[in-house]
Amino acid sequence: MPVDPSDPGPAVGRVLGTADATPLQFWTAVTPGAYLQLDDVVVTRRELPDREPVTIAGVVTQVRARHEGAQFDSDVFAIAEGTLPALVQEAAEITTTRVDPELYVPPAPGAPVHRAEGVARAQALHFDRMERPIPMGTGRDGVPVYLNADFLDGTRGAHVSISGISGVATKTSFATFLLYSVFRSGVLGAESVNSKALIFNVKGEDLLFLDHPNTRLDERTTEAYGKLGLPADAFADVRVYAPPRIGDASGTPDVSSRLTGVDAFYWTLAEFCETGLLPYVFADADDERQQYTMVVHAVTAHLARVAVPAEGGVSIQGKRIGSYGDLVDFLVEQLSDEDTRRDWAGSAVGIGTTNAFARRLISSKKDLSRLIRGDLAQRRPHSINTSESAQVTVVDLHNLPDRAQRFVVGVTLKSEFERKEKAGTAKPLLFVVLDELNKYAPRDGTSPIKEVLLDIAERGRSLGVILIGAQQTASEVERRIVTNSAVRVVGRLDPAEAGRPEYGFLPPAQRQRVLLAKPGTMFVNQPDIPVPLCVEFPFPAWATRVSEAGDAPTGTLRSIVQAADPFAVVGGRGRPGSRISDDDIPF
Template structure:
């Protein structure tokens, strides 16, 4: 009996495929003027749309996620349309296999099949803007040079801030117009604490803004206010990193940046508890640190009492009526006195004295109405008194009557260095909220009085979900909302970082023109706040390693994967080299004339603090 006639499917050779592709290309009229490295052809077995299409990858070539490609569509009686995009998905499959088990026969060579890779392309630019789909079989090329810049809209950015490199190792830029308030402002950075490197990216972005020249002359006068909430990591921004190697230095040079520390930094820290001299409460940095605090006179005159009650739910409680009544009474009747204030003829020399006096007046039937009004019952007064008494331990070292004339103590970025670091890590939660709220309020009011957007003030605040939570209201949240909604016109730019953007006030997140995502928690990644990320990119965010961020900006319809270099400045005490010499620093206006900004005391020998 004759053997059955078995039809074997031949495996096409690369040369045969190239010849077939060439003939097909000529049939559909693809223009040979498209230059670059050919990597494939537009698939004809999957729908191609003006905004998304698939390309078959040429044998011997490859495409990875985030690669930038370009193709061209010929049109009758019109100029050709160039379609550029970014690879957002890649797949590989056996063509010729019918069952899952066929993979073993194909691997053994007993069943012929062709391995074919295909990549999904999401369109980023169409030029001219005639939205037609690419033709199946059209050549797809890997974009480089000017073609890559055009595909990612970098050629349209008049002022480009380098923020790292893409997966192809080529620099990626941020449009400064959406950072400095020209067309947009504010940055929102989200990710898991300790893994997403949110603070590292925020400081690198600041460094790039100051040193890249993108802001021109505005960068010289621009200021940055950074709140340090975790350890003493940000106290050494003006110290070079001892772990900096040639590879990292070359990475900075590739971005057009010098690999140096921040040249002009001033550090503030709270006074040590129980220290009558007001020495700053820091352990690793021994020089170049000033204490910050508020005098009792400032506390009363500037109406700072509401920031003592800065928990998110406090504004919904009835005792806030007492808060505002007492605040107004102190502002009207507190007079400066030697070593404190005088209220209703009583001299008060410390925050504890002030608290005790306020509680005494509120619990006295004869004076309660004067301080709190007639509509407040005793239960509401007691609720206020309990919380106020509880604040004595946390705020006693920040609100002082004994240090009024000792040294400059106010945080004023306009008279400080280019970068002002306010250390909060040694303070309890209530005290941290008080410092953040009062400092932001003061800086924002100063910018309002100034009336112009220049010079710019960049505010870097971590744990934004604690200070501006989605639910509730508080004085700090109101200040941050004001910055998010009006800060652009006043030159106040918020760079906020948080573990969970879903728990931050929506208006703050939506007013951020730049959104950055590092490593995400799986549950958080599914929230609608990350809807700007394609599904594949959300999955990648679950695996992102430190130093990898996904950046979304209005100019580019697809978020870009960015890798930023290792910090050139010290991020902890063990990495800190010697700070800049005293001759290279400037004396802060209004500060102690013997105190040098950024690194040391009065003599060159003091510049090396370790």
């Protein structure tokens, strides 16, 4: 739809005649008294004989200013003193985003260039073609910027990759804001009620209060949400899972700040054996390079055949086993005996290989004993199942060691993906938010977790499983996962990382800008728009730390909040709460 020629917006300059103008890029001289900044949207027209005019719209990707009339560097002083005549001239580089109709001719030198506003801006950035735009923040001009839902929910693409320095790039904050916008903007229609989100919390108790309103929310932030067409509120439906405390026979969730609305998650010994979870004990990418992996798979298969559920654990070959430590000791005993090793590991496996397996299995007892239980089978619901949970399920991992975190992530993703496969339909959608993706799906090596994540990246779109992955360095993440992400987001980057080819979609000026990006500023690349857009998203409307959690339960949590912040104001209606991270807050 062409721009209305009667209202193209204010003129800010003319197409430069001293630099080459091409259909895809040109320069404009800025009118004295006017200005253009990076990310401004402009439009110009090219008149053609015997054809309708061509409208060329673009985004400012570079701006420069210079003295015209100066020959030497020192002339700047004489010009400033008024003893040498010269003119200050600014010029802006424009990268074309849309040509309408699609007749690729360069703009004519001297043609007026207008700042695109209203309908002209929406057309220049292809927002008018988006049937379901998702608000993801505002541009540098303070006007909303949108993401095409077709490239998020699997209609034409799926998955989001977010990169940036930890604690500065606000990756988790942007991921949760994007989820909030998806659920509350109405773009999913009736499906928004049934769509789910699975979030793994790895940094402190960062995300345990997503359903608490932020007590620091002010009128300005509320207006920012209103500008995006969103209510300034917390997530409406959240359920939190945490691991049991070490040595606690009752299975109390291991959290310190949120004391209500938290369930403990674990796996029974019977589930561990029947569903073949042993490979996820060896979930490091380096493990798969070792020969003992053949023992892992042989033992997993034999366990599934011989383990029988029993009260308080499992029974194997007539022996009752009631804890993960007992299971490990039993397996090591079987592999150490010449008569039983062949049944468990196969005839082709040597003693050195089984010993390597046994050493690593023994070292897992300390990390996994509280997650794989025989004593809690009938105590309470313990399975992480998003289809039976709230709209947003938060799985807290921050108190777990690295091996246990890998186990939980791998097994949970495996079960959720298998559940979607059995359902055989893409609806309802499941959004998976996973930070530290470079740890779970590194570029080199292989592991059970990496295989599951690759499956999600390559087949998840058709099954309605959408991965929102965050990492400090996209260059260290498996390429197939990054390339399958239709939407790529970049926050503040390290200079060495910004030079990697994974960020080739950023124009040169934006590669420099990501080194300076402030918290809350992201550069978003989506297939609809040829230039990444600079986006500023608003301060979270949900609590980002304990002291910000409004409507907190009365009692113990109140004292915890006031101990952390004596001046905190805490509500008391008894609704469980919301949180992002002290390290990952956007402002």
